[in-house]
Amino acid sequence: MTGVAGQDVTVVLTTLRQRLDLDRLTNIGFPSALDFDYTELAPFFGYVLNNIGDPYVDGVAGRHTKELERDVVEYFADLFHAPPDDRWGYVTTGGTEGNASGLHLARTLHPDAIVYHSNAAHYSVPKAIDRLGLTSVVIGSGRNGEIDYADLRVAAGEYSRRPAIVVANIGTTMTEAIDDVSKISSVLDELGVRDRHIHADAALAGVPLALLDRHRRPGFDLADGAHSVSVSGHKFIGSPFPCGVLITRGSLRERIGRPVDYISSIDATAGGSRSGHAPLFLWYALQRHGSDGLHARAQKSRDLAAYTVRRLASVGVAAWRNALAFTVVIETPPAAITNRWTLASSQGLSHVICMPGITREQIDNFVADLAAVRDLGLAAIPTPEPAAA
Numbered sequence: 001m002t003g004v005a006g007q008d009v010t011v012v013l014t015t016l017r018q019r020l021d022l023d024r025l026t027n028i029g030f031p032s033a034l035d036f037d038y039t040e041l042a043p044f045f046g047y048v049l050n051n052i053g054d055p056y057v058d059g060v061a062g063r064h065t066k067e068l069e070r071d072v073v074e075y076f077a078d079l080f081h082a083p084p085d086d087r088w089g090y091v092t093t094g095g096t097e098g099n100a101s102g103l104h105l106a107r108t109l110h111p112d113a114i115v116y117h118s119n120a121a122h123y124s125v126p127k128a129i130d131r132l133g134l135t136s137v138v139i140g141s142g143r144n145g146e147i148d149y150a151d152l153r154v155a156a157g158e159y160s161r162r163p164a165i166v167v168a169n170i171g172t173t174m175t176e177a178i179d180d181v182s183k184i185s186s187v188l189d190e191l192g193v194r195d196r197h198i199h200a201d202a203a204l205a206g207v208p209l210a211l212l213d214r215h216r217r218p219g220f221d222l223a224d225g226a227h228s229v230s231v232s233g234h235k236f237i238g239s240p241f242p243c244g245v246l247i248t249r250g251s252l253r254e255r256i257g258r259p260v261d262y263i264s265s266i267d268a269t270a271g272g273s274r275s276g277h278a279p280l281f282l283w284y285a286l287q288r289h290g291s292d293g294l295h296a297r298a299q300k301s302r303d304l305a306a307y308t309v310r311r312l313a314s315v316g317v318a319a320w321r322n323a324l325a326f327t328v329v330i331e332t333p334p335a336a337i338t339n340r341w342t343l344a345s346s347q348g349l350s351h352v353i354c355m356p357g358i359t360r361e362q363i364d365n366f367v368a369d370l371a372a373v374r375d376l377g378l379a380a381i382p383t384p385e386p387a388a389a
């Protein structure tokens, strides 16, 4: 028999698990927290959970988790200082959908706007701009990855009669650099650009930064001049599947939502049928960790990142990190290292991201491999046999 049917399911699943178990040991380049345990939620895979429509309008069907989705949205709305009487949001499929929805919202409010984003923005930003048919200007960034405010001033000055949509990176993909939303707002103020929408792409760093004390926390949320903020759920919080959260003002959502009679709800989200499991998992993680637990995990990751910089320096590898970042940046090492340790690389730079669940032992093994490849000129590092199940 050909095709998918007829395969030995046990063999396929065992092989898949072995690959995933190996990846767990060596994937230190992509930002997914690994320290989660959702076993208690296993029974909910026996249910259809569909949060079709708006989280704040239940609709006719009962097979949803909208009450938990609202709790999740309220938690993030508090975290990102959305006004209690003017807030809205929903659980997305990830940071990409959050950016696309933030930009869609912005375009609805300011159809003639020019979009500004730095050349360090995630590829989901130009993708959404393209799909929405928006006009954009790419702004330069400094060596650490932060947007160049002088360049923004020049570019936005040329179009100062047009509304501005600015995507601020709150943790760039490669170096976890943070654009200052207050400075961006000041640039637009100076130019007299009053019609604006600032979307904060805070995929990885939004939650860890928001939990910092007031005096250490960079300004990037709705109280600092942003109009929408998006985060990924599977990055810092951690979940077995991609998800995220978008937060904005309720009054802005009023402009995009359309009632749909047969679902008895409002259509303001990118998807129609939406996962009910994702809000359930995020709600559970928030309950189990609490803000203090999340903050402690973030600090542990920063400590591990500082340790990584020191360990790399001890073997003569130059490494650096932005303030408060989990991300450690190095020059791209040989392919033997980038392949084995799943390092993301771009324009000569690679990074290690010290996500919750990554251990000092993994960092020590990585540093030892890096030193060995350099000293012995190894082209490949042998992959250990997976442990017997």
Ligand SMILES: Cc1ncc(COP(=O)(O)O)c(C=O)c1O
Binding pocket: 093, 094, 095, 096, 097, 099, 122, 124, 169, 171, 172, 173, 201, 203, 204, 232, 233, 242, 243, 244
């Ligand atoms: C800054 C930034 N924004 C957006 C995204 C996209 O997020 P997701 O993979 O959850 O769609 C990423 C992913 O790495 C990112 O680094």
